[in-house]
Amino acid sequence: MIRPEAREVLARWREAVIGLAILGLGLYWSTGFGILQWVGFVVAAIGAVVIFSGVQHARFRSGNGGPGVVTVDEGAISYFGPFNGGSVSIRELEMLSLDPRAEPPVWVLSQPGQADLYVPVNAEAADSLFDAFAALPGIRTDHLLAALNKGGDDVVVIWAKRPLSVH
Incomplete structure (x- = not known):
């Protein structure tokens, strides 16, 4: 209809x-x-x-149909993809980045003691990540949305638990 x-x-x-x-x-x-x-x-x-x-x-929302499936449950973000996957604790997350160079672009979730978790922005149920990301202390959702919609050639740090030091 x-x-x-x-x-x-x-x-x-x-x-x-x-x-x-x-x-x-x-x-x-x-x-x-x-x-x-x-x-x-x-x-x-x-x-x-x-x-x-x-x-x-x-x-x-970047659409669905991308590789893998995202779940957000009990303070953890899990991604199960065709080639990789894993889980990170939202509380222990150290840094959230967006890598627009990948095809499709990926969220990079960094947690100490673990390999970075790469989640395609168009993975199935990736829209559930917005609420998880919005709960991070001090995150600027306008910065997150601008980076997502802008694209670019460099990895963009969206949020870090501690301010990044400049050398």
């Missing part, structure tokens, strides 16, 4: 579309009287927050 291209766009922007519907309902209710008006203002504010979050999630 819906063209595949339109279905993909709706799937990518689903949270923002839901937020828009919530905002519309809240604005409609806010034109009423009494308690319904105040409930409408609250619902509209919630809708605006959902839209903001949805836009960030949509910008993070």
Whole structure:
């Protein structure tokens, strides 16, 4: 019933579309009287927050169909791919980088005492990484999204537990 291209766009922007519907309902209710008006203002504010979050999630999604599968469960990020895989603890993560030189680009997750974990940005369920990355203390999600959408020829350090020293 819906063209595949339109279905993909709706799937990518689903949270923002839901937020828009919530905002519309809240604005409609806010034109009423009494308690319904105040409930409408609250619902509209919630809708605006959902839209903001949805836009960030949509910008993070790079599609699916890439190699491997990502799972985020109980504070651990696991990647199972056709040639490599592994798991890192989110709490013990030392550095998060993006390597746009790879095809497809990969997230590089560094944890002390382990080999770096390379996760393709378009791996199945890679969109679940956004919430895990957003929980890292001091991360700038705008920097993360800009690096992801920009591309480039150099590895970009998105986040480091300790500030990187410059020599």
